Amino acid sequence: MGHSRTDVVAAALRVLDEQGLEFCSMRRVAAALDVQPSALYHHVPDKQTLLALMADEMVSSVRGSGPAELCRDLRRAMLAVRDGADVVATASAYRLGASAVEARLAELLRERFDDMTPWEAVESARTLLHFVFGHTQSTQMLLQAQEFAALAAGRPADAAADPPGASRADLEASFDRGVAVILAGLAARLEVVSASG
């Protein structure tokens, strides 16, 4: 009875997680569905759109009760899939503002800083997201490099004692500090604005 768009996105995410972005080609996604490459174009107009749908799927579970929680949740969702941070960051850059996560984050920022204008909240959300994407891409690349090195050295993939300051826990702490710095900066700036206004 044939496949649906949902099947295509799911298969693409499987290929991405198993083989990485470099090898996540239309042809391999088609092969994963036991279908000719051209069949994909019945469900999706082009590869860029497929990648955007994959990004939406990856972040669909991201909620968050506050700005910092949402950032952590987004990070977790991206790290859950191989090269997920690259896919989400790129897709997010392409449709500036059309993102549900950005809107949700802006909303949470207005709850936290109740004198923020809607536009200030959106701009602040984007500032936070630039950091979240950048830091998470770095994290993911570093973790993959460590896995690769561990495998090449014949060690089990989860062996400890990697470069100092680059353990999973260190990277998470660094991420949290970055988010805290930006939130502190937003708080400080709003005080300046309201003091001088």
Place this chain on the structure above:
Amino acid sequence: MGHSRTDVVAAALRVLDEQGLEFCSMRRVAAALDVQPSALYHHVPDKQTLLALMADEMVSSVRGSGPAELCRDLRRAMLAVRDGADVVATASAYRLGASAVEARLAELLRERFDDMTPWEAVESARTLLHFVFGHTQSTQMLLQAQEFAALAAGRPADAAADPPGASRADLEASFDRGVAVILAGLAARLEVVSASG
């Protein structure tokens, strides 16, 4: 007498600026030098390395007397070449820490915040750079979309009256605010640390 590595990088930057990253293939760079594609591999081991060399060349002029000035200067350098922000951001993500700009920014941050440890300075530099790359990529993509729309509408490419809040000046002001927020956050956090320590 043949070409040098410098020639290859220069030709690649010309192709990038004229045709965009999508069309900046090894084959087109070779054509720009009137040479077979395989000849490039005498000067450069692979495309990834060539892109990194192009990124280095683009940011080679970036100095800056303070953190904010360096960020603006880096932004300017990336915007000067078509898709420059993508190339520099990607190359920079690949060699975490091996960047001269990152080291210079960390140095400037230690001058500004003289109680920062070297590692805090590096981490703070990276936080700033995540924002600088992300915001500049967004800016460049938006400006290119505007140029495209203007061309498609038959208007001269520099016509005014584009979407509100997205003029060159608005984007620059937004960028400066983001940098200021992060610097304010760093200042605020350091106060907390020294007050509690």
Place this chain on the structure above:
DNA sequence: ACCTGAACACCGTTCAAGT
């Protein structure tokens, strides 16, 4: 040292044709 020519193993996308 620097380059050519030819090949290899891929890409994304289109499109007529089938069921």
Place this chain on the structure above:
DNA sequence: ACCTGAACACCGTTCAAGT
């Protein structure tokens, strides 16, 4: 509606061979 088969116009990279 969903898919096949075949093609088109590309990729990055390797390698023997030339000068």
